[in-house]
Amino acid sequence: MDEIEQKNLAFLKGIIQISGVLNEKIAEKRSVNSDDEDFFVAYFFERIFKYSTSFVLLVEQSFFHESVIIARNSLEGLFYFFAFINNKQLANDWRYFGIYEDCEKAYHKAGEQALNNLVTDMEQKFGKEKMQEIKSKYSNFTKIRNNKFCKWHKKDNIKQLIIHDSNLQSLYDQLYSDFSKITHWTPSGVIGGKMSLKSSICVSFQCLFEITKAINESYKLQKNNELSQIYTNYLAYNETKI
Numbered sequence: 001m002d003e004i005e006q007k008n009l010a011f012l013k014g015i016i017q018i019s020g021v022l023n024e025k026i027a028e029k030r031s032v033n034s035d036d037e038d039f040f041v042a043y044f045f046e047r048i049f050k051y052s053t054s055f056v057l058l059v060e061q062s063f064f065h066e067s068v069i070i071a072r073n074s075l076e077g078l079f080y081f082f083a084f085i086n087n088k089q090l091a092n093d094w095r096y097f098g099i100y101e102d103c104e105k106a107y108h109k110a111g112e113q114a115l116n117n118l119v120t121d122m123e124q125k126f127g128k129e130k131m132q133e134i135k136s137k138y139s140n141f142t143k144i145r146n147n148k149f150c151k152w153h154k155k156d157n158i159k160q161l162i163i164h165d166s167n168l169q170s171l172y173d174q175l176y177s178d179f180s181k182i183t184h185w186t187p188s189g190v191i192g193g194k195m196s197l198k199s200s201i202c203v204s205f206q207c208l209f210e211i212t213k214a215i216n217e218s219y220k221l222q223k224n225n226e227l228s229q230i231y232t233n234y235l236a237y238n239e240t241k242i
Contacts, residue, residue, distance in 0.1 A: 001059070004241050005201055009059060011234040012052065012205045015227070019049045019212040022221050040084060040091035045215050048077050052208040055200075064197050065182055065190075071200035072179035074207040076158060079168055079176075081211055083153070083161035090153060096134045097152035104144045115144065175203055205234065 001009070022045070028034075029042035051074045058067040084090045099122060107115040119141075123131045135141060143150045155161055162168040179196060181189030209231060216223045 001197070004238075005059075005198055007237060008198075008201045008205060008234070009056060011230060011237075012201065012208065013056060014230045015205060015208045015212060016049070016052050016056065018223050018226055018230075019045070019052070019208055019215075022212060022215055022219075022223060023049045025221055026215065026219060036091040036095050037088055040094055041215065041218070044077060044081055044084075045211060048074055048081075048208055048211050051077070052204055055204045059197070059201065068179050068182045068196045068200045071196075071203045071207075072176060072183055074204055075171060075176050075179065078207040078210060079158055079162050079172070080153070081214070082165060082168060085214065086164055093137065093154065094152050096137065097150075099131075099134050100138045100141065100144075100150060100152075103141055104150075107141075107144045112145075115141070171203075175199055179203075202238075 026038075026042050026045065029038040030046065031039075034042065051070050055067050055070040055074070058064075058070060080090075080094075084094075102122075103115055103118055106118045119131065119135075126134075137154075138150055153161055159169065159172055162172065179200065182196070183189070209227070212223075213227055215221070216227060
């Protein structure tokens, strides 16, 4: 790594340290008794924190291709998180898509009767009214029987979720698509992973910072000054390197 990469990785480590503390503070919101929004936020925050930690470990071991894949996943998480900020209903859609996934697994493993048995069990657990609401979200599970892939956000692709935000769309067009070449094993992706290191470090920093900042503000966790200081230093340093 060159000097800029090392310095920006240090900034990322600073955010990781703060986010680790906050992740522990909201851990109870990953309880099954949490409301949909808290449940969504807590799990997404835990995942971005762990992705960022894994990213640093990979970079420090010179696994540059692999670290870019983590950065891509972090960026995808950022898209979903800010789509949720724009539309809180997505928290409910995400949470109960897990039931669709369980039904899909039961059907493809053991057939129609297994699916019906599972639905009956879930009706007893959640109530028939709740299960009917869930089934209606996913067209009464007909896609399971037709072998059609169903997405929890019910859009054709992730870009449709961020159509309201030009900044996120730019990240998608300029970086997410580029990082995806590594994920999908294209020649330029397989051969040229190191070329994306600088941008992947910055993306990982930005993803973790933005979500940590949102969590801190939402739950009033009093890390404003620490986050602001790191971000100010990060911007000031990188402005001198342009």
